[in-house]
Amino acid sequence: MTTLLALLVLEDFPGNERRCFPARGYCRDHIRGTFVTMAAPLRDPPTESLSGRRQTFVRVAFPAPAPASAAPAKTLPGVALVTIDRPEALNALSFDLLDELAVALAALDANSSCRAVVITGSGSRAFAAGADIRELAPQTSDSLRDGRRFEVWDRLGAVGLPMIAAVRGVALGGGCELAMTCDMIVAAEDATFGQPEIRLGVMPGAGGTQRLTRAIGKARAMAMILTGESIGAHAAETLGLVTRVVPAEATVDAALELAARIAALPPLAVKAAKAAILEAHEQGLRAGLAGEREAFFRLFDSEDQAEGMAAFTEKRTPTWSGR
Numbered sequence: 184m185t186t187l188l189a190l191l192v193l194e195d196f197p198g199n200e201r202r203c204f205p206a207r208g209y210c211r212d213h214i215r216g217t218f219v220t221m222a223a224p225l226r227d228p229p230t231e232s233l234s235g236r237r238q239t240f241v242r243v244a245f246p247a248p249a250p251a252s253a254a255p256a257k258t259l260p261g262v263a264l265v266t267i268d269r270p271e272a273l274n275a276l277s278f279d280l281l282d283e284l285a286v287a288l289a290a291l292d293a294n295s296s297c298r299a300v301v302i303t304g305s306g307s308r309a310f311a312a313g314a315d316i317r318e319l320a321p322q323t324s325d326s327l328r329d330g331r332r333f334e335v336w337d338r339l340g341a342v343g344l345p346m347i348a349a350v351r352g353v354a355l356g357g358g359c360e361l362a363m364t365c366d367m368i369v370a371a372e373d374a375t376f377g378q379p380e381i382r383l384g385v386m387p388g389a390g391g392t393q394r395l396t397r398a399i400g401k402a403r404a405m406a407m408i409l410t411g412e413s414i415g416a417h418a419a420e421t422l423g424l425v426t427r428v429v430p431a432e433a434t435v436d437a438a439l440e441l442a443a444r445i446a447a448l449p450p451l452a453v454k455a456a457k458a459a460i461l462e463a464h465e466q467g468l469r470a471g472l473a474g475e476r477e478a479f480f481r482l483f484d485s486e487d488q489a490e491g492m493a494a495f496t497e498k499r500t501p502t503w504s505g506r
Contacts, residue, residue: 240280241287242266242305245297250436259439261298261446263291266305273312274304276357278332285338292342298446298453300342301438302365303349304358307431310350310374311358320492324480333476336389339364343454345445349438350374351431355413360387363394366457368424369438370416371431376424377413384491384501388479393471397464398424 247264249256265287267274284302291297304310327333339361348354348365355377362368362376370376378391386392387408396404399422406412419425429437445453482488486506494501 239283240267240269240277241283242268243287243291245291245294247301247439247442250439252436252440253443259443259446261296261450262439262442263297263300264435264439265291265300265302267303267311268305270304270306270308273309273353274306274358275312275315276361277315278318278335281332281335281339285335288339288342288344288346292344295450297344298450299345299347299442301347301349301435301442302361303435303438304351307351307373309352309358310348310354311361312353313356313358313379316492316495319483320489320496322483324482324484327480327483333389336360336364340390343457345442345453345457347426347438347442349435350376350416350425351434353377353413356380356387356391357389360389360391360394363390363398363424366460367426367441368419369434369441370419370425370428371434372416372428373431374416374419374425374428374434375413376416376419377411378408379411379413381409382411382491382501383495384485384487384489384503385482386475386479388476390472390475392475393468395424397468398422 243263243265245263246258246260247262249259253259265284267276267280267284269275269277269280288300291300322330345367346365348362348368350362350368351371351374353375354362355375356379359376359378378387378395380386380388380391387395392404392408395407398404399407403422407414414422414424416425416428420428426441427437486504487501490503491501
């Protein structure tokens with residue numbers, strides 16, 4: 184499925200050099216100056232495991248493998264590692280993938296032996312690059328409401344276990360929204376965060392306008408969302424979006440170490456503390472999310488949405504009409 188490989192333009196936020204990306208949705212490696220992503224195939228090729236069953240997009244390791252710092256332990260009691268496994272599409276978040284992720288997290292949440300979860304993306308280039316253009320381009324506001332596929336985001340946000348996002352590479356659009364749905368973010372030095380939906384004629388529709396504003400403040404959120412610009416890991420840390428920045432190769436291990444410390448503490452108290460923090464943080468969030476979603480849906484009746492997504496598919500610069 185063709186993916187929403189989100190447009191990246193990294194502006195002069197604190198602690199970041201300016202990185203510009205071409206306007207057709209391809210990500211450029213700012214160090215090598217080469218393209219690092221291409222459009223995914225029109226369909227994901229059917230893949231089967233050795234057992235003959237269709238390969239899924241989400242892998243769960245519970246208990247999680249122990250990092251070297253935990254030697255001689257081989258696993259981490261109470262910690263689960265959940266990996267989004269769609270590397271050929273930069274872990275883009277199709278509806279089916281999100282449903283799988285929600286089912287996996289609900290099962291862990293219901294398991295009394297699980298105390299904390301780390302979510303990461305397969306490979307080193309992306310936590311998750313965005314959503315799926317071919318799923319979204321033909322939609323209307325009515326089809327999005329009636330299909331109810333966006334309700335999966337409510338299920339992800341309802342997980343009671345502490346969740347830590349381990350982010351390498353790009354976390355854009357829905358990928359950034361998924362990272363913000365987690366309770367903490369451990370970011371690699373090469374991580375990039377952004378909400379570039381505006382460049383496709385729409386806006387964030389899975390929490391971006393609400394959670395980003397609460398995380399970094401109105402002014403910075405306005406700048407990022409209204410321009411589609413992205414920020415690097417150190418700027419995200421300075422602004423309060425991420426918990427910690429670590430060397431790229433240490434990202435998952437650092438997140439697992441943090442999860443292990445939490446898993447070692449009283450589980451009822453941890454869950455209660457998480458719920459109380461979220462209540463303090465999210466007063467009014469539910470109403471905000473409902474308003475955001477309705478606004479997002481309405482944009483799928485606009486000419487600019489059709490033009491933005493058609494231009495992406497046709498690899499040309501869009502022409503905005505304001506209608």
